[in-house]
Amino acid sequence: MGIVISTFEWVPPFAQGWVRDLRPRWALAEAGLPYEVNTLARGEGDGAAYRGWQPFGQVPAYRDDTVEMFESGAILLHISQMSDVLRPRSEQEAAQVSAWVFAALNSVEPRVDNLILPAVFHPGEDWVEGFRPVAERLVEFRLKSLTGWLEGRTWLTDRFSVADIVMATVLRALQEEPVLGRYPVVKAYLDRCLARPAFAEAMEAQLATFRAHEPA
Ligand SMILES: N[C@@H](CCC(=O)N[C@@H](CS)C(=O)NCC(=O)O)C(=O)O
Structure with a gap:
């Protein structure tokens, strides 16, 4: 099969x-x-x-x-x-990769979805514009934390891993959002991920x- x-x-x-x-x-x-x-x-x-x-x-x-x-x-x-x-090359690497997969899905993706999805699925509804600044602020907390982690690093862990795939597929929803431009370290990381063949x-x-x- x-x-x-x-x-x-x-x-x-x-x-x-x-x-x-x-x-x-x-x-x-x-x-x-x-x-x-x-x-x-x-x-x-x-x-x-x-x-x-x-x-x-x-x-x-x-x-x-x-x-x-x-x-x-x-x-x-x-x-x-x-x-x-x-395949991670050590138990520590495996633990870090798992942690970052969960972080991408649990700590970052819900906040990104909150910013992006209302306008996609509820276009023109009054509450969407009012909710946007709140959602953006919550995304910023995460982008700031990611900046702190990614400074001086190429990938989330020592080598490119599936955690980078999950994180990049989460973050790319922000590509057209001005908020990402305010976090150049994260933007450069995302660009690196998406440049992979x-x-x-x-x-x-x-x-x-x-x-x-x-x-x-
Ligand atoms: N947490 C799930 C989410 C999967 C998901 O949201 N898939 C979407 C497509 S991108 C879907 O099937 N949507 C239809 C639905 O939720 O009924 C995962 O990461 O696999």
């Missing part, structure tokens, strides 16, 4: 390039591991079969010859064990899936 990840067969243009199967695609590209995609048609995520694989009906889900799982952070930690490129490869692979299922 080999490695299989789930993704939607198509999403509207505003979401293309942002679907979270980008994370395992990127990790697998870094690792040089081949994979197949299980594309979900509209509504298929609600079916009992898929819910048995991904209980929330979301993407990505993942399976290989040994395990079946969901949650992009957990999937990336699993993938990191499968290749010499991404494996990111471009993953992005092209995601977009190719959507192109192949473009509605008539």
